[in-house]
Amino acid sequence: MNASSPPLSLHQRILGEIEGRIRSGEWPPGYKLPAEEELALAYGCSRMTMNKALGELARAGLIERRRKAGSFVSQPPAQSAVLAIPDIGAEVAALGVPYRFEVLSRATRLATKSDLKRLIHEGPTSVLVLHVRHFAGSRPFCLERRIIDLATVPDATSEPFLDLPPGTWLKARVPWTAAEHRIRAVGADAATAEALSLSHGTACLVIERRTWSDGCPVTSVELAYPGDANELVAVFTPFQS
Structure with missing residues (x-):
């Protein structure tokens, strides 16, 4: 990292580390992420902060959130057909x-x-x-x-x-x-x-x-x-x- 680069915020660090685990294959497609409260405890942040980070990862297509079931790593676009929803x-x-x-x-x-x-x-x-x-x-x-x-x-x-x-x-x-x-x-x-x-x-x-x-x-x-x-x-x- 360039010495003049600003330090990463906690939010950026959470996103970067989880994305890194997914893209490296450490957390493969279908893997169930630790519970939101477990992740919040591990990163020393509030559940609201973790919920926001997981929501951003879901919008990016990296994870899939299922109510009451938890969060799961999505199939990468290279492995799944992506189709529009037609009218x-x-x-x-x-x-x-x-x-x-x-x-x-x-x-x-x-x-x-x-x-x-x-x-x-x-x-x-x-x-x-x-x-x-x-x-x-x-x-x-x-x-x-x-x-x-x-x-x-x-x-x-x-x-x-x-x-x-x-x-x-x-x-x-x-x-x-x-x-x-x-x-x-x-x-x-x-x-x-x-x-x-x-x-x-x-x-x-x-x-x-x-x-x-x-x-x-x-x-x-x-x-x-x-x-x-x-x-x-x-x-x-x-x-x-």
Whole structure:
């Protein structure tokens, strides 16, 4: 260090040391960090200072914070696909055809074990469950099955979703800080086939997505698209640290 350089603040030292452990591989992807109070004690700082530092590391994508579960080292960008969260209405508009959607069903309930697993939530919590069909012109474009954690997004309880579909509404209301995509090809089950006007077993592109806001689960959604009318395209550049 240059002799004229100012000394690092405690906040900078915490960020630098934790980042160094992650990038060196001492704390590998998936590693659970010590509890916030343990780190605060080790660095001789307040929990508020440590919480701020961990929040900054989460925003930088180095760690993932999960409410009640702790903080975990994220997969580095070189090892995971990074995809934007698209707006279905904008996707349809880009095709040059009219867009509309309809809410097929909605229910508010105490989260089931399956709901908690999808949200990666230890519970208990209440959720809003939505089934939504999106159209491109007169053709069904996508079937959406969504769970919203009402502890994180309480306003969703009274939202009728008449003007905006759930995904667009959430993006405008709740800034997400972390997301996970899982993409697979499946044969349409009976309900999906009926909703998308397909034959039973027709290949569909299914995108499962979870989002978090500062470590709190926001939503888990499954989007099913007719496989013969959709493709997944990613444009990317080499990762630069």
